[in-house]
Amino acid sequence: MNRRNMLWSALVSLGAGWAATRAQAATEAPIARQKVVYHLADSDRMNFAFGNIQNHLDGMGGPEHVSIVLVVLGPALRGFHRDGANPDITQRVAKLAKAGVGFAACKNTMKAQDVALDGLLPGFAVADRGGVVRIAELQAQGFAYIRP
Amino acid sequence: MNRRNMLWSALVSLGAGWAATRAQAATEAPIARQKVVYHLADSDRMNFAFGNIQNHLDGMGGPEHVSIVLVVLGPALRGFHRDGANPDITQRVAKLAKAGVGFAACKNTMKAQDVALDGLLPGFAVADRGGVVRIAELQAQGFAYIRP
Amino acid sequence: MNRRNMLWSALVSLGAGWAATRAQAATEAPIARQKVVYHLADSDRMNFAFGNIQNHLDGMGGPEHVSIVLVVLGPALRGFHRDGANPDITQRVAKLAKAGVGFAACKNTMKAQDVALDGLLPGFAVADRGGVVRIAELQAQGFAYIRP
Numbered sequence: 326m327n328r329r330n331m332l333w334s335a336l337v338s339l340g341a342g343w344a345a346t347r348a349q350a351a352t353e354a355p356i357a358r359q360k361v362v363y364h365l366a367d368s369d370r371m372n373f374a375f376g377n378i379q380n381h382l383d384g385m386g387g388p389e390h391v392s393i394v395l396v397v398l399g400p401a402l403r404g405f406h407r408d409g410a411n412p413d414i415t416q417r418v419a420k421l422a423k424a425g426v427g428f429a430a431c432k433n434t435m436k437a438q439d440v441a442l443d444g445l446l447p448g449f450a451v452a453d454r455g456g457v458v459r460i461a462e463l464q465a466q467g468f469a470y471i472r473p
Numbered sequence: 474m475n476r477r478n479m480l481w482s483a484l485v486s487l488g489a490g491w492a493a494t495r496a497q498a499a500t501e502a503p504i505a506r507q508k509v510v511y512h513l514a515d516s517d518r519m520n521f522a523f524g525n526i527q528n529h530l531d532g533m534g535g536p537e538h539v540s541i542v543l544v545v546l547g548p549a550l551r552g553f554h555r556d557g558a559n560p561d562i563t564q565r566v567a568k569l570a571k572a573g574v575g576f577a578a579c580k581n582t583m584k585a586q587d588v589a590l591d592g593l594l595p596g597f598a599v600a601d602r603g604g605v606v607r608i609a610e611l612q613a614q615g616f617a618y619i620r621p
Numbered sequence: 622m623n624r625r626n627m628l629w630s631a632l633v634s635l636g637a638g639w640a641a642t643r644a645q646a647a648t649e650a651p652i653a654r655q656k657v658v659y660h661l662a663d664s665d666r667m668n669f670a671f672g673n674i675q676n677h678l679d680g681m682g683g684p685e686h687v688s689i690v691l692v693v694l695g696p697a698l699r700g701f702h703r704d705g706a707n708p709d710i711t712q713r714v715a716k717l718a719k720a721g722v723g724f725a726a727c728k729n730t731m732k733a734q735d736v737a738l739d740g741l742l743p744g745f746a747v748a749d750r751g752g753v754v755r756i757a758e759l760q761a762q763g764f765a766y767i768r769p
Contacts (some may be wrong), residue, residue, distance in 0.1 A: 344672035356606070357613060358608060359606070359609045364767070366769070373514070373547065377605050378492075380603045380606075381603065381609070384602035384605065385606060433676050434581070455676045455680035457657075457677045457767055458652070458676075458677060458680035458766055461677070461687075461765035462655070463653060464766070465763075465765060467610065467613075469609035469618070470612070470766055471609065471618075472512070473514070504754070504758060507757045507761065509757045521695065525694075525753045526753075528727075528752075528753055532753070533750065533754060615761075617757035617760035618760070619753055619757065
């Protein structure tokens with residue numbers, strides 16, 4: 326192999342990448358697949374967050390076009406305890422989880438509220454390093470961030 | 474000039490670009506052009522959002538150095554209906570729109586509030602797939618996100 | 622080696638990169654170093670922000686694994702004035718600053734509250750172009766954004 330060929334193929338690869346990126350940005354339709362992390366901490370924002378997420382799924386044309394993770398930390402997590410859960414919340418979580426929305430509970434909040442994973446509504450996973458670390462980690466992986 | 478030289482100078486240019494970018498990051502002056510999406514949902518955050526955006530324009534040295542889009546969804550959109558709009562809000566929207574700030578209204582909220590585009594203050598566009606989808610789309614295009 | 626082989630090895634390299642990225646995402650351990658900007662504007666969110674940041678440091682295994690900047694603007698900045706500062710706040714700022722957390726005060730807010738840098742708790746720097754510009758600048762540099 327010689328240097329000229331190496332350089333040439335490197336530039337061709339770069340050029341192809343740039344062209345693809347520019348074409349995607351120029352058209353904006355159909356919209357690219359999205360990845361989004363929702364941050365819920367306030368109890369009085371639960372229904373608003375659910376509305377946002379449902380609208381997000383609908384606006385993207387269904388869950389196959391978007392990856393959504395809801396990270397719950399702080400007071401809002403109480404609304405997701407199995408014991409005493411609002412039947413409407415239970416139903417909404419079940420519906421969204423079935424549609425592929427991920428639910429992550431902050432480990433620190435779980436400890437503070439003395440609740441284990443099986444004490445939360447079905448669909449939750451534990452954010453072992455804490456909710457805020459999980460939120461930052463997802464953003465580093467290209468997830469957009471929305472605070473309802 | 475032969476192809477090898479062409480390629481070589483192309484790579485040198487790339488290298489110069491990288492070096493310039495790193496130098497700029499190190500000094501932080503002048504600051505790079507910014508793209509920012511503001512997310513407004515709460516009625517009681519309207520003035521705060523306007524203050525943030527005006528400060529953003531001023532801090533960047535004028536609208537030619539920053540692209541700002543304000544996405545309005547939920548209860549806050551009521552404050553932007555033409556009918557009954559606060560004269561101060563009307564004026565601030567007109568001023569910011571003239572400075573190049575984009576205003577996007579969530580289609581779902583418009584439907585819920587039974588308002589069409591011509592029922593909103595001048596300067597608005599419709600976020601057809603919904604406000605949250607538009608917010609995530611802009612972030613995927615490199616916009617920073619601020620929730621006033 | 623001919624050009625076809627060169628392209629093939631370029632693609633193989635790309636493939637290896639993708640595989641490495643996917644493996645990292647799949648295992649999630651050890652987690653990559655993080656950079657995060659926290660946005661604090663509301664006085665009643667101070668303790669919540671401090672809790673989030675402490676959990677963030679702990680969850681990452683210490684300040685050597687994460688760069689955190691807290692940008693304070695608006696009413697919340699009053700809580701960081703030296704005169705009349707709550708002793709608990711003073712102590713928490715000192716502890717976090719010692720752990721490497723950066724504190725940035727919005728220049729516009731400082732002006733509005735008529736306070737100079739030496740009137741704020743030790744550990745603060747001034748965000749000269751304003752808090753919102755600093756927040757967007759950090760995001761452009763790869764910082765995740767969290768609004769406590």
